[in-house]
Amino acid sequence: MSPDRKSDAARRSSLWKPHPSPSQVVQLISGMPVKTVLQRRDRALIAFLFLSGSREGAAITLRLGHVDLVNSCVNFDGRSVDTKFGKSFTTAFYPMGRECEQVVRDWIAELRFQHHFSDSDPLFPKTRVGLGSSRRFSAVGIDRSPWKSPSSAAKIFKQAFVDAGLPPFSPHRVRDTLAELAKDHCRTPEDYKAWSQNMGHDDVLTTFRSYGSVAPGRQVDLMARFRKRGPLDSVDDFDVIE
Secondary structure: OOOOHHHHHHHHOOOOOOOOOHHHHHHHHHHOOOOOHHHHHHHHHHHHHHHHOOOHHHHOOOEHHHEEOOOOEEEEOOOOOOOHHHOOEEEEOOOOOHHHHHHHHHHHHHHHHOOOOOOOOEOOEEEEEEEOOOOOEEEEEEEEEEOOOOHHHHHHHHHHHHHOOOOOOOHHHHHHHHHHHHHHHOOOHHHHHHHHHHOOOOOHHHHHHHHOOOOHHHHHHHHHHHHHHOOOOOHHHHHHOO
């Protein structure tokens, strides 16, 4: 009953997947509308996914009490949060930029002080539907209940990129963006281990196999640089690596 080698190789393939660059994410969040509470929720959702590396299925089951703003981290409790395999772990915020983090902090403050949400209320409440000004059912605000499925969150995510003139990226590509961001911040094996562990991975190779592939164009550029530079014969050579 084992799959053939070709099928197994396709399943394990780690080819580069198109994903938004960190700069595109910052640009997107900066340009999203914030006039209504639903627009602010949607912007906070996207900012949070990149800030925490959370899957959308886990994000919609989080409660306010799971987010620790004092220590800038999120406690993914597998007993109450829909994490992969029911695993529990803590994720510190990724360095996606001050504005991205502030969007999430402002959203939590709005929920607590304007809408009087408590620790047990959802971080991303579903849309409340009621009679609008035209006496037709329409979105009129936020509810105190969470989304029942991640499909609504995924739709919001994709539409936000389309509205910004970008491809309709899937929320599944968030971690590819964070793996790309790691190259700007990680320098030692310990750095990469911490970054990988922050994704909830026990093995750093899981991060590299699943999300650490290099874009084909970047691969060609790096190989050309290697040919020009030659082997690293001294410590000083490391100073010229970009």
